Amino acid sequence: MLAQLTRETVAAEQPVLTAHGLTMWGYIVLSALDQSAIRTQATLAESIGADKTRIIPVLDALQNRGYIERIPDPDDRRARLLEITESGRSIKNATQADIQRGEEHWLAQLSAGDREVFLRVLQQLTFG
Amino acid sequence: MLAQLTRETVAAEQPVLTAHGLTMWGYIVLSALDQSAIRTQATLAESIGADKTRIIPVLDALQNRGYIERIPDPDDRRARLLEITESGRSIKNATQADIQRGEEHWLAQLSAGDREVFLRVLQQLTFG
DNA sequence: TATTGTTATACTCTATAACTATA
DNA sequence: TATAGTTATAGAGTATAACAATA
Numbered sequence: 001m002l003a004q005l006t007r008e009t010v011a012a013e014q015p016v017l018t019a020h021g022l023t024m025w026g027y028i029v030l031s032a033l034d035q036s037a038i039r040t041q042a043t044l045a046e047s048i049g050a051d052k053t054r055i056i057p058v059l060d061a062l063q064n065r066g067y068i069e070r071i072p073d074p075d076d077r078r079a080r081l082l083e084i085t086e087s088g089r090s091i092k093n094a095t096q097a098d099i100q101r102g103e104e105h106w107l108a109q110l111s112a113g114d115r116e117v118f119l120r121v122l123q124q125l126t127f128g
Numbered sequence: 129m130l131a132q133l134t135r136e137t138v139a140a141e142q143p144v145l146t147a148h149g150l151t152m153w154g155y156i157v158l159s160a161l162d163q164s165a166i167r168t169q170a171t172l173a174e175s176i177g178a179d180k181t182r183i184i185p186v187l188d189a190l191q192n193r194g195y196i197e198r199i200p201d202p203d204d205r206r207a208r209l210l211e212i213t214e215s216g217r218s219i220k221n222a223t224q225a226d227i228q229r230g231e232e233h234w235l236a237q238l239s240a241g242d243r244e245v246f247l248r249v250l251q252q253l254t255f256g
Numbered sequence: 257t258a259t260t261g262t263t264a265t266a267c268t269c270t271a272t273a274a275c276t277a278t279a
Numbered sequence: 280t281a282t283a284g285t286t287a288t289a290g291a292g293t294a295t296a297a298c299a300a301t302a
Contacts, residue, residue: 001250002130002133002250003138004177004254005250005254006131008177008254009130010131040284041284042282042284048132049132049135052284054269054271076282077277077279077283078277079278079282079284080283106253109252110249113245114249117242117245118246118250120242122129125133125237126132126133128237168261169260169261170260178293179293179294181263181294181295184263205302206301207260207301
């Protein structure tokens, strides 16, 4: 059920992401960096459940468009401090607003109580 | 969150499926056919969110092991009635029991109420 | 001509291994 | 020697298109 629901929601979000010029992984990265800057790319990759090699083209694209910065750590010049920019935050917020509008299509079927529990449990199972 | 949780649960189920000699899609097909026989392969594919070409090797493997039957429909010899066998049902049940044991690892964190709501809503969003 | 099932092929996504630079 | 990041390559998973049989 999880897999099928995921496929459906991903398919539904795709046009929204495309309209904002973002890929799924690009959006996930911006959302992760929106909460706090991250010191290494490997840490970011692990925190979003991706391979470290897989996010490199994603970071390249985001950086080229000025949505993130990759700042070499002065204390360890191998590592890159990853930070979202103002421009990155604003496109992330705009995209998120559109996506949440789309999610209403699903969530509207639920009672307020069911909806609260479902979202809270989903968060708990994913991050807890 | 859905995508990440799906990846984690799929990864956790993989060893169980392998132990029973089933693939993820093989297990999904058996679960679908366990509820009722299905008249065409395309219908089955759509109902489980797969491509009709993608399930053919899956059906071949299941049939070779005697877990399903593909009976040509006498009224329309293009179509194949898909049915689970006794042997297919028993391996599906055994696998399902093991998987549910593994899911307890996740669900045990939840209160009885949260758990009931989450599973019910998940089902509703997926199939409703 | 349209549909069911099938096969072959191409494409996308992902992971593995090898490389550079820093430590 | 080990680690962060990168690149190139191979592998799995998936979708597209063309085919045979039947309607």
